[in-house]
Structures are given as structure tokens and as C-alpha cells.
Amino acid sequence: MILQGENILKQYQHNGGLINALDSVSFSVKKGDFVTVTGPSGSGKSTLLLSLFGLIRLTSGNIIFDGKRIDNINDRKLTEIRKKSVGYILQSFALIPYLTTIQNVMIPLALEKVPKKEQYKRASEILDYVGLADRTDHLPRELSVGQQQRVAIARSIVHRPQIIMADEPTGNLDPALSLEILEFLRKINQENKITIIMVTHSPVAAGYGTMKLHLNEGKIVNS
Amino acid sequence: MTISKLVLIELWKRKSQLITGLLAITLGIAVIVAIQSVSVVSEQNVARNLDNLGANILVLPQGASIDNYYTSDIDAPTLPMDYVERILTSTIAGVDNMSPKLTRRVKVNGQSIVLTGILPKSEIASKPLWQSSGLVGAEVKAACAPTESVNKSHGMEDEKLKRKAIDTLLSNDCIAGSQVARLLKLSANSQVTIMGKEFKVVKVLPETGTVDDDRIFANLKDVQHLLGIENQVSAIEIMGCCNAISEGLLSKLRNILPDTRVTTIGQIVSTQIETNQLMKKVTLVMLIIIFFVGGISIGNYIWANVNERKREIGILRMMGAERRTIYKMFLLKALILGVAGGILGFLIGTLAGVILGPYLAGIIVKPVYIYLLWSILLSVAISLAGSLFPTYLAAKFDPHSNLQED
Numbered sequence: 001m002i003l004q005g006e007n008i009l010k011q012y013q014h015n016g017g018l019i020n021a022l023d024s025v026s027f028s029v030k031k032g033d034f035v036t037v038t039g040p041s042g043s044g045k046s047t048l049l050l051s052l053f054g055l056i057r058l059t060s061g062n063i064i065f066d067g068k069r070i071d072n073i074n075d076r077k078l079t080e081i082r083k084k085s086v087g088y089i090l091q092s093f094a095l096i097p098y099l100t101t102i103q104n105v106m107i108p109l110a111l112e113k114v115p116k117k118e119q120y121k122r123a124s125e126i127l128d129y130v131g132l133a134d135r136t137d138h139l140p141r142e143l144s145v146g147q148q149q150r151v152a153i154a155r156s157i158v159h160r161p162q163i164i165m166a167d168e169p170t171g172n173l174d175p176a177l178s179l180e181i182l183e184f185l186r187k188i189n190q191e192n193k194i195t196i197i198m199v200t201h202s203p204v205a206a207g208y209g210t211m212k213l214h215l216n217e218g219k220i221v222n223s
Numbered sequence: 224m225t226i227s228k229l230v231l232i233e234l235w236k237r238k239s240q241l242i243t244g245l246l247a248i249t250l251g252i253a254v255i256v257a258i259q260s261v262s263v264v265s266e267q268n269v270a271r272n273l274d275n276l277g278a279n280i281l282v283l284p285q286g287a288s289i290d291n292y293y294t295s296d297i298d299a300p301t302l303p304m305d306y307v308e309r310i311l312t313s314t315i316a317g318v319d320n321m322s323p324k325l326t327r328r329v330k331v332n333g334q335s336i337v338l339t340g341i342l343p344k345s346e347i348a349s350k351p352l353w354q355s356s357g358l359v360g361a362e363v364k365a366a367c368a369p370t371e372s373v374n375k376s377h378g379m380e381d382e383k384l385k386r387k388a389i390d391t392l393l394s395n396d397c398i399a400g401s402q403v404a405r406l407l408k409l410s411a412n413s414q415v416t417i418m419g420k421e422f423k424v425v426k427v428l429p430e431t432g433t434v435d436d437d438r439i440f441a442n443l444k445d446v447q448h449l450l451g452i453e454n455q456v457s458a459i460e461i462m463g464c465c466n467a468i469s470e471g472l473l474s475k476l477r478n479i480l481p482d483t484r485v486t487t488i489g490q491i492v493s494t495q496i497e498t499n500q501l502m503k504k505v506t507l508v509m510l511i512i513i514f515f516v517g518g519i520s521i522g523n524y525i526w527a528n529v530n531e532r533k534r535e536i537g538i539l540r541m542m543g544a545e546r547r548t549i550y551k552m553f554l555l556k557a558l559i560l561g562v563a564g565g566i567l568g569f570l571i572g573t574l575a576g577v578i579l580g581p582y583l584a585g586i587i588v589k590p591v592y593i594y595l596l597w598s599i600l601l602s603v604a605i606s607l608a609g610s611l612f613p614t615y616l617a618a619k620f621d622p623h624s625n626l627q628e629d
Binding site: 050055056075076079080082083084086088090094096098099103106107108109110111112116119155 | 224225226229232233236237534535538539540541542543544545546548622623626
């Protein structure tokens with residue numbers, strides 16, 4: 001197993017009371033799985049995705065990544081795990097607006113202090129892989145939304161992570177572009193054996209999962 | 224790509240914000256540099272005036288008036304020569320040189336002249352006219368005088384006119400003031416008899432427009448012996464450090480010489496000291512203002528920048544940027560702003576001093592290059608101090624809430 005969740009509970013204070021955003025959530029993900037997480041708005045999908053590697057701290061429960069518990073480790077160690085082993089793709093692409101395509105892709109490598117030449121080489125290869133070799137010096141605003149999401153995908157895999165966390169990656173795209181991106185994610189999953197956990201509203205996107213979790217009111221109701 | 228490069232790119236892409244962020248600190252540094260540049264020239268003026276005056280403090284016997292000093296009456300009171308030693312052995316700082324003098328009005332060839340006994344080694348002969356007559360000897364070290372390098376950088380007109388002491392004045396030698404020489408028809412190497420003793424005139428001073436013109440200077444020991452006033456002097460002229468005078472040198476001298484009258488010579492010196500003190504106070508006030516205004520301005524700019532980049536901070540934290548990376552990003556930016564503000568402030572301030580100095584203060588101001596270093600250091604310190612708190616808050620941001628700001 002690459003990732004396991006055991007009895008995950010996340011509570012929020014709201015108007016003096018407690019709300020269970022995640023309630024007794026347990027799951028196991030094998031290396032190379034393409035996991036889709038579906039459910040209505042407010043069901044806790046994004047909370048689950050962001051809590052798995054410490055971007056949101058749990059109220060209780062265990063998370064085991066690569067054989068080690070990570071829910072109880074400090075912020076610095078969690079940051080280190082995110083830096084080396086996790087790639088994120090967000091609905092809004094989350095690109096840095098004043099950096100060019102290749103500079104955006106090089107950020108995870110810069111954080112890992114990879115030498116500049118190596119950064120450039122790897123970022124160029126990945127941009128070629130996602131079909132943006134001719135857009136390396138473009139700013140995000142000079143790219144189409146589909147291209148921007150491909151830059152985000154390139155950035156999420158450039159440092160060769162073990163797992164990709166995708167939060168509604170096709171949420172801002174039209175159906176044709178959505179399919180293009182989903183096919184791409186599948187390609188990455190199959191060719192590079194990178195585990196993907198993808199939160200989505202779309203039944204079409206959910207169909208790409210090899211493992212499917214359905215959340216409702218913070219609980220897994222179907223898997 | 225490095226974090227430093229990311230900072231530089233961000234700065235470059237948001238130039239308009241950079242300019243507004245820089246404005247306050249640049250102008251603040253510019254004002255300080257301009258005041259200091261004018262101030263340093265003014266201090267040199269003080270030093271130059273001290274050079275011209277020779278001495279700026281007079282120690283007179285109790286009960287003696289300044290008139291006594293100038294008219295040299297026959298019964299004018301005297302003070303013991305030992306007082307020189309008393310000052311020398313005290314711990315008072317700021318006394319650069321002392322010249323004890325015994326002065327009496329005497330008749331020579333039927334003419335009334337003033338005979339002044341001086342100690343050759345310590346007599347101050349800094350006046351340009353004295354020096355032009357060739358009376359130069361060992362340099363007298365002046366604690367408060369501007370350093371040679373500062374002088375040079377400002378191209379002081381009288382750069383070479385440092386304080387000098389008359390090297391030797393032999394027992395039978397004397398120096399004649401211009402008026403006396405005219406009156407007694409004296410010239411270099413001529414002889415003059417004073418109270419029955421033969422003196423050789425080694426030098427006739429050019430006209431100075433001061434009491435020196437009416438005097439004949441001879442060796443103090445000779446004059447004391449001649450007048451029968453052994454080990455007594457009429458006055459001790461002191462070359463005191465101008466800053467030390469303003470910091471209470473006179474009262475310190477009065478403490479160790481209680482039965483004397485200690486006073487300053489030359490209103491111009493005290494006026495200039497007051498001006499310099501005022502400039503120092505203005506600089507200090509400006510420094511405090513710029514520290515707060517500049518610091519708040521930069522802090523405000525960084526805080527606005529932090530807020531504008533909350534999402535970016537969230538993205539970076541999500542990708543594995545540590546808190547210290549966020550610190551580095553914003554403090555590096557503050558450092559760059561500080562360096563730029565320091566350099567620009569120095570340039571604008573120096574330019575303002577050079578252009579406005581002659582109009583406002585009637586002095587020629589030239590760039591003081593060491594201020595570039597101080598400007599940068601000050602600007603960087605203000606910039607970093609102002610940025611610390613916003614940077615601390617930026618690093619503490621919860622990445623998750625910033626990511627959800629879409």
C-alpha cells in the first residue's frame with residue numbers, strides 16, 4: 001500500500017457547534033492506483049485531498065504513507081514529503097503569473113535545489129512530454145486554459161513524485177479539453193506508475209478511476 | 224530557477240510597485256545625505272577658522288579682562304607657569320595645543336610697543352600670513368580637525384595650512400610685527416635693543432590686521448627674565464577641539480584652574496559650533512523620522528505584497544516550500560529595496576547638497592563617497608526592520624486557506 005487512511009476525522013467549529021467535514025474515513029490505495037473521489041459539494045472531497053499530506057491537519061485518525069505514519073509528524077517533515085513525493089494539480093492551475101512556462105515547471109526542482117542545468121533539461125523534457133515544447137517562454141496569461149492545465153500537470157510530475165493529488169483538474173475546462181487532460185493523467189498513471197488521487201464532480205472523469213471513493217456528508221458511502 | 228531569481232523576476236515584473244515602495248526610503252536617505260554633506264563642509268569651515276585664529280581658548284588670571292590681554296598693561300595680573308603643567312597632567316580631552324604668553328607694554332626707541340614672550344615649541348603659528356613668512360615647524364596634532372582624507376576629498380583651499388609650531392626662537396632672537404617694524408624701521412637681521420638687551424630680528428611678519436602687528440615676539444624665558452616676572456605668564460592660549468568646547472571643555476578647565484578666568488576667543492567659532500550642533504540635531508531628528516517613516520513605508524509595501532501574493536505563498540507551500548523559503552523570499556526583496564534605496568538616496572542627496580549648498584549655505588559641497596556605504600547600510604537596516612513582521616506573518620500563513628482563495 002502506498003497510502004492508507006484509518007478512521008480519519010476532521011471537525012470544524014461553526015456557530016459554536018462542531019461540524020464533521022470527514023467522519024470515520026478509511027481507505028487503502030495501492031501503488032499505481034488511479035483513485036477518483038466523488039460526491040456532492042460540501043461532502044468533504046477537497047478536505048480529504050488536502051488533509052492527506054498535512055495541508056489541513058486532522059482532528060484524529062491515522063494516515064500512513066509509504067509504510068510510515070505522517071499524520072503526527074511536524075510541519076517541516078510534512079513539507080519535505082510534499083516536496084519530494086507529492087505533486088498537486090488544482091482546478092485553477094495555480095501557476096505563478098509572472099513566471100514563464102518553463103520557470104513555473106522548474107519551481108519544484110528549485111525547491112529541491114536541483115542544479116540549474118539539470119532543472120532546465122528536466123523541465124524541457126517534461127514540457128515536450130505534455131506537448132508544450134514551443135511554449136516554454138510564454139507567460140500563463142499567454143496560454144489557453146488547456147495549455148495552462150498541461151503546464152500544471154508538467155509541474156506536478158517534473159520532480160518524479162510517487163503520488164499526484166488532483167483537485168477538480170477538469171473543473172475549468174470544456175468537455176473536449178477535459179477528455180484531453182484526463183487521457184493525459186491516465187497516460188502518466190500508466191506509463192510512469194504514478195499513483196493519482198483525483199477529486200471530481202464529473203461522472204466522466206470518475207470513470208477513469210481504477211478505484212472509486214464516493215463521499216457524502218464526510219463519510220465514504222461507496223468504494 | 225532559484226528563489227533569488229524568483230524574487231528578482233517578481234521585482235522586475237512589478238516595477239511600478241517597486242518605485243512607490245522605494246520612494247519614502249530613498250527620499251529619507253537623500254535628505255540625510257544632503258544635510259550631512261553640507262554639515263561636513265561646515266565642520267571643515269570651523270576647523271579652518273580655528274586654523275586662522277590659532278587658538279580659541281584663553282586662560283587669564285582671575286580679575287584680568289580681555290582688555291588686559293590686548294592692552295598688556297604694566298600692572299596686568301599674571302598666573303603661574305605651572306598651570307600649563309597642571310593642564311598637561313590632567314585627563315581633560317580636547318586640548319590640542321597650549322601656548323603660554325607673557326605680554327607687557329614697553330618703550331623701545333621712545334615708541335610704545337608690546338613685548339610678548341612665547342614658547343617656540345608650542346607657539347601656534349597656524350595663521351596663513353605667519354606661515355607665508357616661512358614660520359613653519361612641526362605639525363600640531365589636532366584631535367577634532369577633519370582628517371586629511373576628508374580635507375582632500377573636499378579640495379580644501381587651505382589644505383596645506385595645518386597648525387604648525389614655530390620650531391626655534393633663540394635667546395637673542397625676536398620676531399617683529401609689521402606695524403612695529405615700520406615704526407622702529409626694523410627688517411630681517413636688523414638689531415633692536417629692548418630694555419637694554421640686544422635682539423636680532425629673525426623675521427618681520429606680514430600685516431595680519433590683528434594685535435600681532437603691534438608686537439615683538441621673543442623667547443618666553445628671556446621676556447620673563449627681562450621683565451623680572453619669573454615663571455609667570457599673562458595668559459595661556461589654548462587650541463581646543465571645537466567639539467570638546469561645546470561639550471564642556473571650558474568648565475573642565477575652570478575646575479582644575481579655579482583661580483583663573485577661562486574664556487573663548489572668536490565669536491565666529493562659537494557661531495559655527497552652534498550651527499554644527501544644530502545640523503547634528505537636525506540629522507538625528509531626520510534619522511529618527513526616516514527610520515519610522517521609511518520602515519513603516521517599506522513594511523506597508525511588503526505587507527501589501529504579501530497579501531497580493533497570498534495564493535502564490537500557498538502554492539509554494541503546497542509544493543514543499545519551507546517557511547524559511549518564504550522568509551528568504553520577502554527578506555531578500557527587502558534587502559534589494561534597501562540597497563537600491565541607499566544608492567538612489569545617496570545620489571539624490573549628494574546632488575541636492577552639491578546644487579543647493581552654495582545657494583543655501585554659501586559653501587561648496589562635494590560628494591562624500593563614504594556616505595554611499597552608510598546610506599546603503601542604513602537603508603538596508605530600515606528596510607529589513609520594516610519587513611520583519613509582514614514576512615513573519617507571510618511564513619505563518621496557512622497554505623490551505625490561501626489556496627482556496629480562488
